[in-house]
Amino acid sequence: MLGVKKVSVRIDTGIKGEFERVLDGIGLDPTNAMRCFAFQIARKESFPFEPSPIEFEMSGKTTVTSFKVAEKVADDADAVLQDLGMNFSSAVRLLALQTIAEGAIPFRAGA
Secondary structure (H helix, E strand, C coil), X not given: XXXXXXXXXXXXXXXXXXXXXXXXXXXCCHHHHHHHHHHXXXXXXXXXXXXXXXXXXXXXXXXXXXXXXXXXXXXXXXXXXXXXXXXXXXHHHHHHHHHHXXXXXXXXXXX
């Protein structure tokens, strides 16, 4: 049986709140969005979308959010992110900002 890994990320509370609001509007929760995101990073061996330069006022407060994903997916995604000079927290922050800006997840989950 494959192992499961808990991935914890630290994200600005204002960004997290807006991210959750947008996801709720499209019928998705943050856990599944982040799990899909990690899978796409591991599968494509790159970031699954081209981040746009987005301005967002940071609140200065952060919160930890976590999701569980297959250990191999987490490890593969982490390796890709390290090659890009990123970690899961910075990647999830970009995912959240892009989702807020577009009002939708910025990649096709099955593509």
